[in-house]
Amino acid sequence: MSSSPVPVNRQIVLASRPTGRLTTSHFAIVDEAIPEPAPGQLLVRNILLSIDPANRAWMQAATYRDRLEAGQVIDAFTLGEVIGQRNTNVAIGAVVECLHGGWQEYAVVDAEEVRVIDVVAPLQHHMGCLGITGLTAYFGLDRIAKVKCGETLVVSAAAGATGHIVGQLAKLAGARVVGVTGSDNKNRFLCEKLGFDAAVNHHSADLKAELDAACPSGIDVYFDNVGGPLLETILRHMNVAGRVACCGVVSQYDSDSPAPGPRGVPGLLITKRLRMEGFLLTDYHDEWHAASSVLADHVTAGRITPVEAPVDGLQHAPQALLDLLAGRNLGKVMVRVADDPKPTGGQT
């Protein structure tokens, strides 16, 4: 009580690298000094942290970034407000997307690495349906899956951040849309609230029969967010000239030893002339803004219902990630670290 507390940057770091299943004990909270931006850098006050399966994947191995090591701040995509900068063109008060803002209250990032966003909606939309996961759905469908009207599309993790947008976009394209989740409650939600034609529980005792019933004309497109045994099952149900858009392998992230791939690769790919193709959203960076505008129009017009569930408080980020990996989420999971800025806009 003798003096004001010194402001700190609360962070969540990786206490130790998981070798098996991830638990909260792999995380630690530390308080560090608020960092200073170097020339060309910004100081950003984080507002929303994105919780993604990729947070787990980054602990496992080098992917499109180096592996996360013990002691490092958990890497994450964030939205935040610029509160400091040195020798950049970014205005104080601007809202920026940071690919690597991390699980912390303040981040210093290179100005080159952020994207200033034109705020047209509550920031949770910019993190969800208008952000990374909505854009992933958009480009995965538009560039890889190329679903056509009259075709049947199946999407896994269908109630998840990307999946629930995939399904709604595919409906707009005129496809029959079938979701796969691990929960009957989620499936009811997809069909009753989001307009999916059918949904199947992958825990079903007779998954094949349920897929047959849900997809009477077979499967033309599989938007795969999970990999694993479900991919093997789906491949057997696919029609000639079908496409698999490989978007994620959430079934494999929480493990130190990836399972063997699906039987049927490459045999079924040949007999059915299937195409499997992976993609990363970052490859379409120059087109994000245009695609985000398309998605914003859909949301504004009520053609897409975004499902977003912010969790309040940085300290809850580890549990939010564990819940996501366990399939307990509905829609886009994010953690709120601070309130949205007042809508009066930024000042310099």
Next chain:
Amino acid sequence: MSSSPVPVNRQIVLASRPTGRLTTSHFAIVDEAIPEPAPGQLLVRNILLSIDPANRAWMQAATYRDRLEAGQVIDAFTLGEVIGQRNTNVAIGAVVECLHGGWQEYAVVDAEEVRVIDVVAPLQHHMGCLGITGLTAYFGLDRIAKVKCGETLVVSAAAGATGHIVGQLAKLAGARVVGVTGSDNKNRFLCEKLGFDAAVNHHSADLKAELDAACPSGIDVYFDNVGGPLLETILRHMNVAGRVACCGVVSQYDSDSPAPGPRGVPGLLITKRLRMEGFLLTDYHDEWHAASSVLADHVTAGRITPVEAPVDGLQHAPQALLDLLAGRNLGKVMVRVADDPKPTGGQT
């Protein structure tokens, strides 16, 4: 000696369906009457039988044709001469490709199912580099792999019927070409006689190091004829935006229980944005003639060296197939049942 022998149609049938490794005991020779064509059908005297991994696959399960059952003539692609017909437009003496002429001396086939070929070379070329396997190489490269100059292409079963044409076509496209076989002798042949840049033995104790050495800039295209563990290894060596043309899974045909697929599917497909795509030559049927002309030009000009090894005698077909499945072949394997027709052309 009392009368001329009645002409018969000697056939090789499946004596019993193999449940494990195929042996000569799974085959039997039978003599049947020479069949009569019904209206719309041709009677064809088989000249060359194509020996393909698909002969084995057809015994295993329904693919793009029904499964072959015990008692049935071994199905095979053949070249033969039309010696009878009823109510068709096909001339007696025409040389025809039959997708399902079978392991027999005479075949009755629907006129709709054959392709009359314009004989511009010894028939063994029409069965090899200008036929099914040459065309498979052509369309797999042109439509699926799309190898570009300066890229590195790896082809498995590289000394095989399709592989040795793939490598030579990819060299013509300006690629670095690396073959994979199971034999140092084959590898020397590929590099010394066919112009491959390098070749690797998949039995090598350090396959990864050998691939690294042979592919210093990584692998952009993998033309996969074998599937199995090699596919898993190659995926790890592929460059971002690489392509896998899935052409065959010879490693899996001689078994009743396909092995799990490669680790890395779909994880590596995502992080490296890889595309895997299967194809069947039959989908390009309307373009065979044009592609065959391109290949004939390459052969005539000496830009492609076809490797073909006809085995004389129908009775040797089972062993020829076993040799093929065991990797003992070089180039296109075929069995000669009769001599090429005299080059004077057909008469009606």
